[in-house]
Every structure is written in C-alpha cells, then in structure tokens.
Amino acid sequence: MKKKRPTYTKWEDIEKEWMKNPNHVRAYEKLQPEFAVIQAMIDARVKKNLTQKALAKKMKTGQAVVSRLESGKAKPSIALLQRLADAIGAKLEIRFIPR
Numbered sequence: 001m002k003k004k005r006p007t008y009t010k011w012e013d014i015e016k017e018w019m020k021n022p023n024h025v026r027a028y029e030k031l032q033p034e035f036a037v038i039q040a041m042i043d044a045r046v047k048k049n050l051t052q053k054a055l056a057k058k059m060k061t062g063q064a065v066v067s068r069l070e071s072g073k074a075k076p077s078i079a080l081l082q083r084l085a086d087a088i089g090a091k092l093e094i095r096f097i098p099r
Contacts, residue, residue: 034072041084042070048088058087 018024045055045066052066059066060083068074076084078094085092 034075037076037081038070038072041076041081044084044088044090045070050088055084055087059083 019028045052048055050058052070053063056063056066059080065074069076069080078092082092
C-alpha cells in the first residue's frame with residue numbers, strides 16, 4: 001500500500017487567513033519591532049556569509065545563544081547587539097522614527 005504524503009500549507013496562505021482577524025493584526029503589529037530586529041540580525045549574518053557557529057565564535061558566545069536570538073526565544077540586550085555588530089564589522093544604530 002502506497003503511503004500518502006502529508007499535505008502542507010504555505011506560510012503565505014496561513015498569514016493571509018490570520019490577517020483577516022483584527023486581533024491577529026494587532027498582535028502582529030505589536031511584535032513587528034521584535035521581528036524587525038530578528039530579521040536584521042539574520043540578514044547581517046547571512047550577508048557576511050557566516051554560520052551561527054562562526055558568528056557565535058566571533059561574539060565569544062555559544063551557537064545556542066545566536067540560535068535563540070534568531071528564533072525569537074531570547075531578547076537581545078543592547079550590549080549583545082553591540083557585540084554582534086562588532087563581530088560583523090558593523091555599526092549598531094538604534095533610531096526612533098516619527099509615525
């Protein structure tokens with residue numbers, strides 16, 4: 001008997017459905033700054049062609065720390081963000097932009 005392959009739903013379809021709910025939209029907007037920081041960290045690491053392990057070594061920390069930061073399971077301090085910036089040869093800049 002041939003085993004059925006599981007069906008998968010595309011993230012875009014899930015997101016589209018969730019965004020129909022005003023409560024989900026508000027929650028997403030509230031978390032957007034955290035998502036932006038996470039994406040910026042990942043983009044910076046990838047741009048430098050570094051693995052999590054290689055970045056962690058440059059930051060003098062463990063790969064698990066980088067993994068937790070990139071997954072959103074841990075919130076970075078400004079000091080840790082500065083260590084990340086130093087490790088990739090970047091300048092850390094935090095700004096408040098008028099709405």
